Amino acid sequence: MQNILVCYKWILNEQEIKIDPNTLSLDTSRAKKRISEYDKNAIELAAQIVEAQGGSSIAISYGGADVKQSLKDALARGPERAIWVNDPNSDKADAYVTANALAAAVRQAGDYSMILCADTSADASNQQVPLRLAVLLGIPAITCVIKLDVEGEKVIATRRVGDTTEKISVEGPAVFTVLPEIAQPRFPTVKQVLAAGRKPQLELKVDDLGLESEKLTPKRTLREIKGYTMSRKNIVYKEGTPAEIAAQLVNNLIKEGVI
Amino acid sequence: MGYPFTEEQEIIQQTAREFTQEYIEPVAAEIDRTALHPQEIVHSLAEQGFMGTFLPGDFGGAEAGFLSYALIIEEISKSSGAVASILNHHAAMAAYSINAWGSKEQKEQYLTAMCEGELLGAFAFYEPDAAPGVGEHKVIARKDGDAYILSGRKCYVANGGVAGIYVVFALTDLGAGLKGMSAFLVDGDAPGLSVARTIKKMGLRGCQSAELIFDNVKIPQSSLLGTEGAGMAIVAKAQAAASVAEGAIVVGIAQAAMDDAVEYGKQRIQFKQPIARFPAIQTMLAEMATNIHMLRLAVYHAAGLIENDEPFTAEAAMIKLFAARIGQSALIDVVQIEGGYGYSEDMAVSRYFRDIKGVVIKTCSVDFPETVIAKSLLD
Numbered sequence: 001m002q003n004i005l006v007c008y009k010w011i012l013n014e015q016e017i018k019i020d021p022n023t024l025s026l027d028t029s030r031a032k033k034r035i036s037e038y039d040k041n042a043i044e045l046a047a048q049i050v051e052a053q054g055g056s057s058i059a060i061s062y063g064g065a066d067v068k069q070s071l072k073d074a075l076a077r078g079p080e081r082a083i084w085v086n087d088p089n090s091d092k093a094d095a096y097v098t099a100n101a102l103a104a105a106v107r108q109a110g111d112y113s114m115i116l117c118a119d120t121s122a123d124a125s126n127q128q129v130p131l132r133l134a135v136l137l138g139i140p141a142i143t144c145v146i147k148l149d150v151e152g153e154k155v156i157a158t159r160r161v162g163d164t165t166e167k168i169s170v171e172g173p174a175v176f177t178v179l180p181e182i183a184q185p186r187f188p189t190v191k192q193v194l195a196a197g198r199k200p201q202l203e204l205k206v207d208d209l210g211l212e213s214e215k216l217t218p219k220r221t222l223r224e225i226k227g228y229t230m231s232r233k234n235i236v237y238k239e240g241t242p243a244e245i246a247a248q249l250v251n252n253l254i255k256e257g258v259i
Numbered sequence: 260m261g262y263p264f265t266e267e268q269e270i271i272q273q274t275a276r277e278f279t280q281e282y283i284e285p286v287a288a289e290i291d292r293t294a295l296h297p298q299e300i301v302h303s304l305a306e307q308g309f310m311g312t313f314l315p316g317d318f319g320g321a322e323a324g325f326l327s328y329a330l331i332i333e334e335i336s337k338s339s340g341a342v343a344s345i346l347n348h349h350a351a352m353a354a355y356s357i358n359a360w361g362s363k364e365q366k367e368q369y370l371t372a373m374c375e376g377e378l379l380g381a382f383a384f385y386e387p388d389a390a391p392g393v394g395e396h397k398v399i400a401r402k403d404g405d406a407y408i409l410s411g412r413k414c415y416v417a418n419g420g421v422a423g424i425y426v427v428f429a430l431t432d433l434g435a436g437l438k439g440m441s442a443f444l445v446d447g448d449a450p451g452l453s454v455a456r457t458i459k460k461m462g463l464r465g466c467q468s469a470e471l472i473f474d475n476v477k478i479p480q481s482s483l484l485g486t487e488g489a490g491m492a493i494v495a496k497a498q499a500a501a502s503v504a505e506g507a508i509v510v511g512i513a514q515a516a517m518d519d520a521v522e523y524g525k526q527r528i529q530f531k532q533p534i535a536r537f538p539a540i541q542t543m544l545a546e547m548a549t550n551i552h553m554l555r556l557a558v559y560h561a562a563g564l565i566e567n568d569e570p571f572t573a574e575a576a577m578i579k580l581f582a583a584r585i586g587q588s589a590l591i592d593v594v595q596i597e598g599g600y601g602y603s604e605d606m607a608v609s610r611y612f613r614d615i616k617g618v619v620i621k622t623c624s625v626d627f628p629e630t631v632i633a634k635s636l637l638d
Contacts, residue, residue, distance in 0.1 A: 034273070072266050073273075187278050190308035190321035193270045 001055035002150060005106060006046040006079065006116040007130070008039035008061050010070040011123040019227030026225055033066060035073055038118035040185035042178050045148065046116055047078030047186075053150050056080045058109060062101045064090045068203075075196035076188035082199070083109060087206035087216070094218040099132030101216070104209035106137060112173055114155060119144060119177040127177075134175040141175040142168055146182050262559050264326075271327045275334035278307055287339040290465035291610050296421045297465050300342055305376020309335075310350060313566070314358055318366045319374035325500070325565040329507040329558055336511025340614030341465035343508045348417040348466070349373065351501040353380025353426050356442065356493050360485035365444060369424050381422035383413040383445075383471060384494055392430050392440055398473055400429035400441060407431075407443065407483070409476040412455065419469025420454040423447040426497075427473070428490045440490030444482045451476035462613030499575035500565055502628075506558040506578035508618045509586040513551050516593040516611040520544065523597050534596070543592040550585035557581065573635035576628035583619040590615050 016031035035043075046057040059074040061067050062085040071082045085105045087093065093101075106115065115137075117130035134141035146165070147158035157168045157176055188196075206216065235252070237245040253259045264272070282303050290297050304310055312328040314320025321327075328350065336343040354373050357365060357380075372378040388394045398411030409429050416425070425445045432439030445452060455470040485493060521544060524535030534540050557578050564571035590612045594601040601608045 069266060069269075073270050076270060187274050187281075187307060188270070189306070190271055190312055190323050190327065192308075193267050193274065194321060194323055196270075197267060 002049055002053055002057075002113045003055055003111055004046045004049060004057040004114050004116060005109060005112045006039075006042050006057055006059055007102060007133075008043060008059060008070075008074055008118075009036045009121050009123070010034070010061055010063050010067045011036045011121065014122060019229075021229075024226040024229065026227060033069065035070060036118065036122040038120060038122055038180055040077065041180045041183050042116040042118050043074060043077045043079065044185040045178055045183040048183055049148070049150060050078065055113075058083060058112075060102065060105060060109070061085065062087065062090060062093075062098050062105070064088055071201045072193070072196040073188075075199045075201075076193045077185065080199060081202065083202045083204060085204050085206060085209070089216070092218055092222070093216075094220040094222075095126050095128035095132055096219045097216050099129050099136055100211055101206050101209065102129065103133055103136035104211050105204050106133070108204065108209070114173060115139075115175045117175060117177050119179050130175050130177045137173070137175075139173045139175060140170055141177070142170060143177045145176045145178045148176060148178070148182065262556070267323070268327050268330060271323060272330040272334065274307075275309070275331040276337075278303075279334050279338045283335060283342055284338040287342075288607065288610065290339060290341055291462075291614075292464075294459070294464035294467075296345075296467045297342060298421075301345060301379065302376055304342075304346060305374075308374075309346060310376050311354070311370070311374025312350065314350075314354055314370055314374055318358075318370035319372075320370070321374075324562075325503070326559060326562040329504055329562040332504050333507040333511040333514075333555075333558075336508040337515040339465065340508055340512050340611070340618060341463045343511065344463050344466040344618065345379075345418060347501055347504045347508065348382055349380040349422075351504045352382035352497045353418075353422075353424065355500050356382070356426050356484065356497045357444065359496060360442070360489065360493055361444075362481075364481065365484070369444065373424065378423035378447075379418055379421060381416055381418035381425045382497065383416045383419070383425045383427045385413065385415045387412050387414045387470065391428060392437055398427065398429040399433065400431050400443060402431070403477070405480050406477050407480065409443065409445065409451075409473040409478065411473050412470060413473070414470040415458065416469050416471055417466055419467060419471055420457055421467055425452075425471075426484060426493075428494065429473075431487045435488070437491050438488055440494075441487045442484040442490045442493045443478060444484055445473075445476060445478055449476050449478065460617060462610070462615075463617040495572070499572045502575040502579040503558060503561045503565060503571070505618050506554055506561070506582045509582040509615060510551055510555045510558060512611050512615045512618070513547065513554075513586055513589040516590055516608055516615075517544065517547050517551060519606070519608060519611075520547075520593040520596045520601075523600070527598075540596055543596060547585070547589040547592055550581075550589060554578070554581055554585055573632055576631035576635075579619075580628040580632070586615045586619055 010033050012028055012031040013034050018027040050057050057079045058081050059079040060083040067084050075082050085101050120127045131141050142157045144159045145157045146160045149156040153171050155170050159166050237248055308321045309331050311320035312323050313325045316322045332343050357369055373380055384391055386394055387396050396412035400407040400409050427443045427445045428440055430439050431441040451474040453472045455472045458468040524540050525533050527534045561571050561574040561578055593608055597608055600606055
């Protein structure tokens with residue numbers, strides 16, 4: 001039986017962020033928050049393992065006051081309880097701070113046999129927190145997992161590495177970062193949503209985790225966020241026959257290194 | 260959070276949105292083209308718990324309230340008014356009536372199966388050629404010992420022919436006019452019940468409408484819903500509840516159409532600039548955005564009244580009146596903005612246009628909404 005911790009991030013819905021075409025500044029005023037899409041795959045995997053093997057899963061997230069809104073959403077997807085690591089300064093946190101806070105919370109969460117994380121987040125895409133978490137907890141990290149088989153105490157992870165796959169066997173607690181194809185998240189049913197409100201939620205204030213202030217001081221300073229726009233060359237091929245125009249296009253694409 | 264929603268309502272709304280995008284949007288145009296009842300989609304709705312959203316937990320429902328139901332209906336309508344109508348006739352008309360008026364035994368027999376999607380509900384009220392209980396084909400229920408025998412015809416029965424349970428209205432007292440109307444629960448496979456024809460419609464095509472023949476359909480006395488003569492009270496209440504949800508359908512369709520028009524307006528270049536920059540286009544968009552917003556708030560408010568078991572018939576009539584006006588005007592403006600493209604069947608707008616018309620006319624109430632509203636002011 002597995003006791004699984006599954007990490008998730010509560011992020012702005014990127015589809016609702018508007019970019020000012022002139023200043024490239026982001027308008028997030030109308031963007032709602034949601035569980036990072038890739039994290040839903042990890043939560044679903046935890047639910048499937050528990051359904052098949054027994055055990056339990058706990059959802060855990062680090063963030064500010066707004067993360068409280070995410071707990072029922074996470075719980076509706078399967079976990080038996082949720083832990084919210086509340087840090088009022090989380091908007092300035094980097095992967096270093098996030099991993100420190102999560103590691104401290106994990107140590108308080110009790111016994112666990114595996115920690116599941118998405119391979120990346122849908123907003124920052126730093127891919128750092130799971131690996132830092134593993135280092136801090138002193139347990140192995142297995143990345144890019146597309147299949148997870150539990151055989152008694154042993155967990156066999158199939159990793160996707162470029163065009164190949166490799167299988168890794170591990171015993172004892174480990175962090176697994178999973179790719180989206182590992183488990184297609186189901187939509188929570190109406191009954192599951194309502195039942196989520198009856199599941200236990202635990203708030204851990206970051207100041208109560210016993211971390212030195214240095215551990216909660218970001219190593220990285222975010223200076224600016226701007227929208228990304230693709231600059232287009234706007235070349236229009238007007239002269240020549242269709243065959244000549246096609247040749248010009250192909251030559252230019254070769255010159256640009258596109259083909 | 261939007262409107263004063265609970266966290267649960269927000270999650271249900273978001274889930275319904277994502278569910279609709281994944282399961283309904285890809286097949287919405289095909290459902291319209293083929294006009295076939297989308298059984299697989301209905302099955303998915305049941306799995307998701309949408310078929311019994313507001314029904315009591317004791318009978319298999321989710322007990323999530325009518326506002327959650329309205330949110331689900333609105334989201335589904337953004338992709339398919341037909342699927343939303345199937346759900347609405349099942350839930351807000353048939354299941355709502357059984358829940359409000361049914362005996363414990365009737366609820367146990369039907370509601371659990373309706374929540375689980377094993378039984379689709381339908382509401383058989385209208386009759387060919389004349390108002391119910393008046394014309395040549397009126398459905399009459401004759402008492403025969405411990406049974407009733409139903410004969411006559413019903414028409415425009417949404418979910419007709421695919422439903423497993425019908426709430427059927429029939430005269431039990433021929434001399435009492437509409438006061439002699441009673442409601443009965445009739446199984447879809449009852450001997451003597453047959454489909455005369457399915458009705459080809461302009462819109463809401465996947466929501467099958469049928470004309471039904473009741474040829475001496477014998478049903479036990481226990482099939483009576485409520486009491487003899489309670490038929491019109493059941494109709495009025497169910498139609499009022501359904502009107503609120505139909506307001507949500509109009510909101511959903513109109514919102515989808517407006518979103519289409521906004522995108523089109525940004526991309527369509529005329530006189531070297533996007534047409535969305537023209538004041539005439541902006542005026543139309545502003546008007547429809549305002550109307551949709553107002554209707555949406557009215558729907559949420561009335562759904563809250565239903566949920567809290569407070570009087571809601573006047574508010575439901577206001578929704579019916581307003582939805583009919585603004586739904587059609589929004590779609591006329593969207594077609595105008597999209598011009599020739601909007602008029603073509605290549606775009607979803609023509610489907611939205613046909614569907615929204617169906618929503619605002621198909622369940623015309625016994626009284627005009629103006630009458631209901633005025634009555635609430637003057638009585």
